Amino acid sequence: RPVWFPSIFGGPPRPAVQPPPQETPERGKPGDGPSDADSITRAESKQELEPTGPKTAVQIPVPLPVVQHEAGPDAGRGSPNADSSPDEQTTPKASATTPEISVPSFALSTPEPPSDAPKLSAPTLMPPPPRPPTLRPPQTNSTSSSAPSLSPAPRRTGNLPIPPRGQPGCSTLAPPPTHSSKPAKPSRAVSLSPGHSPLDWARLSGHPTADLRGLPPGTPYLRVTPSMLKRQTGRKGKDAWTVLGGKVYNISPYLPFHPGGEPELLRGAGRDGTRLFGEIHPWVNYEGMLAACLVGIYVPEEEGDEAAGGAGAVGGDLEAMD
Numbered sequence: 001r002p003v004w005f006p007s008i009f010g011g012p013p014r015p016a017v018q019p020p021p022q023e024t025p026e027r028g029k030p031g032d033g034p035s036d037a038d039s040i041t042r043a044e045s046k047q048e049l050e051p052t053g054p055k056t057a058v059q060i061p062v063p064l065p066v067v068q069h070e071a072g073p074d075a076g077r078g079s080p081n082a083d084s085s086p087d088e089q090t091t092p093k094a095s096a097t098t099p100e101i102s103v104p105s106f107a108l109s110t111p112e113p114p115s116d117a118p119k120l121s122a123p124t125l126m127p128p129p130p131r132p133p134t135l136r137p138p139q140t141n142s143t144s145s146s147a148p149s150l151s152p153a154p155r156r157t158g159n160l161p162i163p164p165r166g167q168p169g170c171s172t173l174a175p176p177p178t179h180s181s182k183p184a185k186p187s188r189a190v191s192l193s194p195g196h197s198p199l200d201w202a203r204l205s206g207h208p209t210a211d212l213r214g215l216p217p218g219t220p221y222l223r224v225t226p227s228m229l230k231r232q233t234g235r236k237g238k239d240a241w242t243v244l245g246g247k248v249y250n251i252s253p254y255l256p257f258h259p260g261g262e263p264e265l266l267r268g269a270g271r272d273g274t275r276l277f278g279e280i281h282p283w284v285n286y287e288g289m290l291a292a293c294l295v296g297i298y299v300p301e302e303e304g305d306e307a308a309g310g311a312g313a314v315g316g317d318l319e320a321m322d
């Protein structure tokens with residue numbers, strides 16, 4: 001393999017002593033093991049195991065005899081010692097304990113685990129990756145596997161940089177400056193009197209038979225004209241009507257329940273409050289909340305059913321509309 005380098009880097013032309021195609025089959029031969037790293041490792045481990053095991057297995061280079069060789073000394077040593085479980089007879093644990101003592105490559109990791117833990121010595125065949133000093137458990141004796149997973153947590157938090165505090169705009173509790181630059185719109189909600197919460201209104205108006213229209217029972221839906229609506233302002237003993245989306249509602253029963261207050265709600269009384277309503281809270285489901293307060297539909301003057309008393313029957317028009 002060193003012969004390649006001069007030819008690659010423009011050195012004097014030399015005939016290749018061993019061309020690449022010839023190296024591969026030679027290295028693949030099981031008998032020429034010294035060139036392969038695995039074969040070297042197996043050979044060294046077998047040599048170290050040889051004093052404790054039978055000598056015949058050392059001469060076999062293939063992996064299968066190695067397993068048989070390791071099972072032999074394990075069974076032989078494991079039977080007098082009561083500390084090993086019966087499952088260890090089939091595992092190649094004997095090879096892990098023995099090279100730990102004599103293989104030169106184990107010298108780097110030997111001081112880390114104690115020699116009485118044979119299962120932890122197996123990964124020492126390959127040197128462990130470098131770990132930061134903060135993640136290393138403080139105790140050298142690794143008695144349980146769960147201990148290392150718990151110990152790095154407090155160490156890690158202790159080494160994390162603490163964000164700066166005390167400066168304006170740097171607090172983690174405060175919103176970002178881009179969000180806090182514009183002051184929030186102050187709420188115009190009022191405190192409702194006891195028994196007039198939104199839930200109370202839902203109980204009062206949510207019943208299917210609830211009738212909060214302020215009309216005699218059995219009165220059909222009305223065709224409400226602008227002149228009719230104008231008189232329903234909530235004053236002079238009359239109910240307050242408003243138009244929302246083409247429908248006329250009696251909002252008088254809802255006045256003490258309105259979160260925005262009675263005066264605000266009365267701004268829409270006697271007129272079409274659709275635009276005003278939509279400017280303040282378009283998300284409010286007025287159709288569901290005022291279903292029991294539905295008086296009728298809003299129609300032009302000439303299409304109204306106004307009689308001398310005020311109301312005319314709508315008939316089935318509103319039901320067809322729904």
Ligand code: HEM
Nearest residue numbers: 187188189259260264265267268273276277280284286289
């Ligand atoms: C058309 C005249 C109306 C006006 C001028 C009006 C005005 C207001 C105002 C100023 C608020 C307080 C908003 C805030 O919290 O800052 C409010 C809240 C509220 N209004 Fe009205 N309102 C009207 C009609 C209605 C109607 C007809 C309903 C029910 C069908 C209603 C249901 C509510 C509800 C549920 C809230 C609380 C909204 C929330 O907290 O998000 N309002 N209203």
